[in-house]
Amino acid sequence: MTVSDACVFAYPLGSSSLRRMALEAKYLGFSRLVCSNADFKAAVPKEFAGRTVFSVYGVEIVRGAVIKAENFRNFQNQVKKYESVPIVAVNAGENAFNRSVLSSGRINILKGMDNAPKNAFDDVCAVNALEKSVAVDIDLTPIIGKRGVARQKALAAYADILKFHRKYGFMLTISSGARTYTRLRGVREISNLCSLFGMTDEETVAALNSVSALLNPQNAVTVNPRNFGVPSESGSPFDKSAACEESGDCSECVEYNEPDEPDESGEYGECEENIGNAEETP
Amino acid sequence: MKALPPTLRINKRYVLCRIVPHGIDADGKAVYYAVYDAVSSLFGDNGAAEIGMSVVHTEGNWAIIRCTRGTEKKLQAAISTVCSIGDMPCAIRPVLTSGTILTLKEKIRAAESRADGEGCENREDCAESAECADSDNYDECAECAETNLLYAKKDIIIKDIPYRPVRVSREKIDLYKEGIKSQDSLYYTIKDIEELQCNQ
Numbered sequence: 167m168t169v170s171d172a173c174v175f176a177y178p179l180g181s182s183s184l185r186r187m188a189l190e191a192k193y194l195g196f197s198r199l200v201c202s203n204a205d206f207k208a209a210v211p212k213e214f215a216g217r218t219v220f221s222v223y224g225v226e227i228v229r230g231a232v233i234k235a236e237n238f239r240n241f242q243n244q245v246k247k248y249e250s251v252p253i254v255a256v257n258a259g260e261n262a263f264n265r266s267v268l269s270s271g272r273i274n275i276l277k278g279m280d281n282a283p284k285n286a287f288d289d290v291c292a293v294n295a296l297e298k299s300v301a302v303d304i305d306l307t308p309i310i311g312k313r314g315v316a317r318q319k320a321l322a323a324y325a326d327i328l329k330f331h332r333k334y335g336f337m338l339t340i341s342s343g344a345r346t347y348t349r350l351r352g353v354r355e356i357s358n359l360c361s362l363f364g365m366t367d368e369e370t371v372a373a374l375n376s377v378s379a380l381l382n383p384q385n386a387v388t389v390n391p392r393n394f395g396v397p398s399e400s401g402s403p404f405d406k407s408a409a410c411e412e413s414g415d416c417s418e419c420v421e422y423n424e425p426d427e428p429d430e431s432g433e434y435g436e437c438e439e440n441i442g443n444a445e446e447t448p
Numbered sequence: 449m450k451a452l453p454p455t456l457r458i459n460k461r462y463v464l465c466r467i468v469p470h471g472i473d474a475d476g477k478a479v480y481y482a483v484y485d486a487v488s489s490l491f492g493d494n495g496a497a498e499i500g501m502s503v504v505h506t507e508g509n510w511a512i513i514r515c516t517r518g519t520e521k522k523l524q525a526a527i528s529t530v531c532s533i534g535d536m537p538c539a540i541r542p543v544l545t546s547g548t549i550l551t552l553k554e555k556i557r558a559a560e561s562r563a564d565g566e567g568c569e570n571r572e573d574c575a576e577s578a579e580c581a582d583s584d585n586y587d588e589c590a591e592c593a594e595t596n597l598l599y600a601k602k603d604i605i606i607k608d609i610p611y612r613p614v615r616v617s618r619e620k621i622d623l624y625k626e627g628i629k630s631q632d633s634l635y636y637t638i639k640d641i642e643e644l645q646c647n648q
Contacts, residue, residue, distance in 0.1 A: 182635040189619065189637065212643055310529050313489050347635055348468050348539040351528055355542065358525035362490075 169353055170198035170377035172275060172303055173230060173255065173341035176209040180345030184209050187347050188222040194352040198377060200253050200341070202230035218252055228252050228381065232277065235259070238266045245272050252381055255303065258282040261291070268294035274380045275339055277303035279327055280320035287327060292334040299383050301337035301376055302327055306351060309359055310342075325363040337380070338373040458500075459517035464544040464552040465527060467509045469635065470616040474533045476506045482533045483513060483540070487526040499523050504549060510556045511540070512549055520545050563617075604641060606634065613641075 171191065176184040184201060191199050203209040206229050214220040218229040230253040235241035241256065241263075248254050255275035258264050264286055267273060276295065279287060279302060287302070295302060304327065308320035331338055340360070344350045351359065357370045365373075467474060474482075480503040488496040499519045505512040515523040524542040532538060546552050603610040604623055611623035611634060621641060625632040636644075 177634065177636075181633060183637060183640045185637040185640055186620065186635045211639070212647075311531055317490075346537075348537065349531075352541065355524065355528040358521050359528055361521065362525060 167371075167375050168197045168226070168378045169195060169371075169374045170200065170228075170339075171196055171342050171344070171350065172200050172253070172301075172339035172377055173202045173232070173277065173305070173343050174199050174350070175203055175343070175345045176201055178205070178208055179203050182345075182347040184227060185211060185222055187344070187350070188225040188227065190347040190350050192223055192225050194350055196225060196350075196353075198226040198228060200228045200230040200377060202232045202253075202255065204231070206231075218250065228377070230255060232257065233273075235263075238263060241267060241270075245270075253377070258286055261286050261288060264291050265294060268298060268300050271298045271300075273300055275301050275303045277305060277341070279303070280305060280308045280323050282323070287330065289330070289334070292330040292336055295336035296334050299337065299380070301339040301380055302331070303339045303341055304360070304373065305341050305343050306356065306359055307343040307349075309362065310349065310351070321363045324365075328363060328365055328369075331369075337376040338369070339376050339380070340370070340373045460514050460547075461517050461520050462504065462546050462549050462552055463513045463515065463520060463523060463527070463542050464546070464555055465511045465513060466541045466543050467511060467533070468539050468541060469622060469633070470509060470620075471614060471622070472533065472536055472538050473508065474506065474511075474536070474538075476503045476511070478533050479503050479506055479511050479513075479540075482530050483527060486530045487523065490526045490529060491522060495522065499526075505553070507556055508560070510559075512552050604644070606644065 174180075174187055176182060176187050180187075182190075187199060187201075201209060207215065210217075210220075210227075211222070214222075214227075220227055229251050231248040231251045233241060233244045233248070233254065233256040235244055235256065236259070245254065245256075253275065254273045255277045256267050256273045257278040258276050258281070260283055264276065264282070268276060268291055294300070304324055308317055312320065327338070330336070340356055342350050342356075353371075353374065356374070357367050360370045360373075361367075467479070483501060483503065484496070487499055487501055491499065498516065499522055500514075500516045501523055502514050503511055504514050513523065513527070524545075527540050527542050530538075530540045533540075544552060544555055602613070604613050605611075606623070609625055611625050614622045614624060616622055619637050619639075621636050621638055623634040623636060625634075
């Protein structure tokens, strides 16, 4: 499991150097940081210049980018610059903008949901996020740094996102948005903060781990029809053959069927071939 | 008022916290106000009364905060939202929860003795030179002593602004700019400083 902070800003945007951030992140239990400095070159130590993924003090640093766009056209112009960046995040806007950005498939994270209008994220956005493997970011900055109405709004927005996440199953990421190492939070602290809007510990751990899934997206499962016989009338290759239906003791089906009720001796039925093998083995 | 018998007393828990950055010697009162402000703004008056927090001990960068049993998570969540003590920007990190103050004090002593003995919080990370790795005490290492002196005496110039360096550990170094109006601080590592000086 790789626990990741999905967005930090190192010096010169922040006041801590990337190495210092990595040191503190290691102490806090993180193994990956996504550094989203606009000028990434200035933030990166000289020895890692030109690289988008590298390791400092055992903490993996991944280059990220945050796009702030007013409309979709502006977004399209900006996203071209970040084609080689592993993690591209975009600040959420109005509902229509979010839908088009999510369905474009060119981003990894939708962030800034605490500042977005009330109905910015709906079920269509959730389905798009799931289909395009886009994660929705939970930024801890407003929870840690803000007080009063601003924090209340952020907590309400995150609670709504969590409801959609539970229903549709798209990915969540958690970011501290730290500009100095004192703003980084440990795994247990993040778990406590996320419990304020109803997130369970398991969900928090899954969200902290989801940057790995963004970096290594799983390919869609494809079924090769040559591996199966002629499909049955229903078209499904998993239907039982006619012979199997009649006899009911086809060896292939027995292998894949779950064990039946225990027989009189109290043992579950086993494949005859396997029984023979078991006796032979010492 | 007569004291309650032990069976009727409310059970307490104690949370050990570490204050970062290094070098903030905050007194108990300042820590109390910072944490109480965080608790009451996050959970309201009712929640604050339920938690019943109080700072029972402070020692250097450590603080022990008491709360009612069962509200430790709430207290820790509130502690995580502390961004400053007084005017100093800082963070309070909950480290350990216990039923007795003694256990936590032992933990503080163990952590401090380790820090004194090794002279470095991140020994595994920064043990680069063979001399340092072999010696039990980093202060005895000639190379480290030399660099310690180097960074203690000299101001470091970044973008034409002089910063006063304060060595936190063998690897970490904090830079402070003390002006009339404001104080600015940068958090670096020794490698960063070396890289910076090479560029200059």
